[in-house]
Amino acid sequence: MRSESIRIHKFSNGLTLVVEPMTEVSSAAFTILAGGGVVLDPPSRTGAATVLHELMYRGAGDMDNRMLNEALDNLGLHRQGGASTSYFSFGGALIADNLIEAIRLHADVLLRPTLPAEDFELCRELALQGLDSLDDDPRQKISLLAQESYLPYPFGRPVSGKRDELKAITHDEIKNYWRKTFVGDGAIFAAAGKVDFEQLKDVVGELCGSWNGDPNSKSEQGPCQTGMFHHGNQGAQVHVAVMYPSVAHQSEHYYAALAAASVLSGGMGSRLFTEVREKRGLCYAVGASHRIVGPFGLMQCYLGSTPDNAQEALDVTLEQCQKLSEGIEQDELDRAKVGLRASLIMQGESSSSRASGCARDMLFLGRVRSLEEIEQAIQSLTVDDVLAYARAYQPKQFSIITLGPVELSVKS
Amino acid sequence: MEFKRTQLENGLTIIAETSDTARSMALGFFTRTGGRDETPEISGLSHFLEHMLFKGTDNRSPFEVNLEFDAMGAKYNAFTSEENTVYYAAVLPEYQRRVLDLWADLMRPALREEDFNTEKGVICEEIAMYQDMPNFDVLDRCRKLHYGDHPCGNSVLGTVESIKALTCEQMREYFNRRYAPDNIVLACSGKVDWDMLVQQAGELCGEWKPSSPARAITDFTGTGAKETVVQEKVVREHICLMSSAPSMQDPLRYAASVLSNVVGDSTNSRLYWALVDNALTDCAEMACDSMDGSGVFYTYISCDPQQTGKVLDITKRVLTDVVKGGLTDQELTASKNKIASSATLSGELPMGRLVPLGFGWVYRKDYIPLADEIAAIQAVTHDDIRQLLQAHPLDKPTIMGLGPCPKI
Structure with missing residues (x-):
């Protein structure tokens, strides 16, 4: 309950940093919201966001899939995130001493994912299997069905994707999707816990200062369905x-x-x-x-x-x-x-x-x-x-x- | 953090890990009773009784109970396992007295016939809900297959038939036997007023009658059986593998949590690289469930039914490789970091500390501060892993398959 401690900085590329230091904890957590989420999936390619999010963790910068994942795990990072309706989320929580390294790795994930072709096929296959698994999990499935029935396009598009549309996605489309929607302008970087605002401002500024691109457009709103x-x-x-x-x-x-x-x-x-x-x-x-x-x-x-x-x-x-x-x-x-x-x-x-x-x-x-x-x-x-x-x-x-x-x- | 403990004359143990800096407190009655303490005639009774505790006492109607919890803004619930029934609440510190007043009263329930009959319907709905969740169902069935006649294989939920046949009288008899103060631990964590807690618990729980309840503890290495349950309506093949693991009393449990993390964590584990990274399955995870004098490693996999044979072959190879070759230095270090990090994160919340604190006393009558738990994990060596794998080899598991596949 210490509002005075929340600090915000907007970088020149439009990325916003929010930091809330907390006393009495030895952990740190960070959340990065970027991209546009499923609403910006290309037309007839519902589920592209889910495939892309999975693929972004399969190699970044000069690290291949295994190197990247071992590096994240060595830090003891509890990963949180995924694609959702109107944003992609990345981040997690860990012991505060390892925070800066986890941020460095995520700068590669966001700005320099390798998006390898062979892994693209595997990520798509996992998304298709995820759809089958939903059939065995009706409580989860009903929520996605409800959102799709009630909300107008594109807000009702199911994060899990649609079978035919997932099958139609190409590797080039996924690469273009990342290039077009992952931009610094409008992205949010938030951290809380045992964290230092000035240090984070320097680190995030250094790592993400070059993250440019035009901001994502807003989707139009239609009426809800009854x-x-x-x-x-x-x-x-x-x-x-x-x-x-x-x-x-x-x-x-x-x-x-x-x-x-x-x-x-x-x-x-x-x-x-x-x-x-x-x-x-x-x-x-x-x-x-x-x-x-x-x-x-x-x-x-x-x-x-x-x-x-x-x-x-x-x-x-x-x-x-x-x-x-x-x-x-x-x-x-x-x-x-x-x-x-x-x-x-x-x-x-x-x-x-x-x-x-x-x-x-x-x-x-x-x-x-x-x-x-x-x-x-x-x-x-x-x-x-x-x-x-x-x-x-x-x-x-x-x-x-x-x-x-x-x-x-x-x-x- | 400071640990405190006392015991009432009737045997009720009270423990607390107090923290002056926490902003909330959590409290729980840990009752040492569950599915393994039931006979076939009363299958599902422990869990049904857990529901009935919310149905009020001689002093409170069921509706008053719910309203009073809500009036404190309490985050409260209960859970029943094979061997424990735990009632808990997290509240702001100013409600400590009121929440204990309520829980202590509920721990002596009225068990009214009318509520008993209404709640049967809710329990049957809960059983139906889990029938629609094959990922849950397969674990439940595999536990039964693995333990055979050993009481740890008893179903916690029971069946619609066993629930419908239960009488209120059977519940009262079971309650008197199992909910005795010498079978219960009252544990608290966070910003706790210890003196007030002890005094109030003495006033509210001091008259409870002890019963010296017993539980036969025998370990069992498992049947190693294999079974397939064919359900055409299920889309995926749900597979569970189970093998013996260290108990809650066994010091090897730390090595067991490292081993299961290396083999089957959701990210970057051996099963992940062998099965999920290459999209053969969308889920392949292993965990360790240490219990009273027994324990199981269990692996859950969901795959395309067509791939079942291949997936099982690879899984068995992963398990055999671990038994033969142990772990690498890199795996050992990374998994220790992951486990230490989760312990730290959950340890920052009073609710996160409550369960390890309560179970520490229920199972071992000891208190292990978080820092010591983390140190014990960090101290796990390759030798410990070898010793663990000798005592609990992973490569001859009990296997249960549930789904459209005719035979696994």
């Missing part, structure tokens, strides 16, 4: 995702939306868990979360239930989502606030959480919120604030995606 989308399989449960609109970061309702999600699904005393699982025993897993994908804010519910219980579980879930605007008790809001506050303070103990939090704030807001700022915004919320949000964003139509042995319906 309706029922069913995907059949022979599983034991019906997996259900429910999506409806909410707000994004910049909205005045942003914190009220977080509190509303918490009233619906914050802890085991929240409405969905109480009504669907505790009172009726219809599910093991049920919940809702507030998500932001690209420029879209959305509320996403998930439930998994056996065919005999699934329809009732869905009915109760939808009813609870609708009823939020009818009234919220002061106690419910108090519980939501204290839950959000505790999460915030616990995130403040983790270098990884802080590095990724700083990076995402910088990317989406153009500034970094201190933990105090977030805490104050949450503390000042009133029942009226949350109700105003719930009324403005009361779900009129849902997008409901089901994966399982039976189809469900919505009561009119």
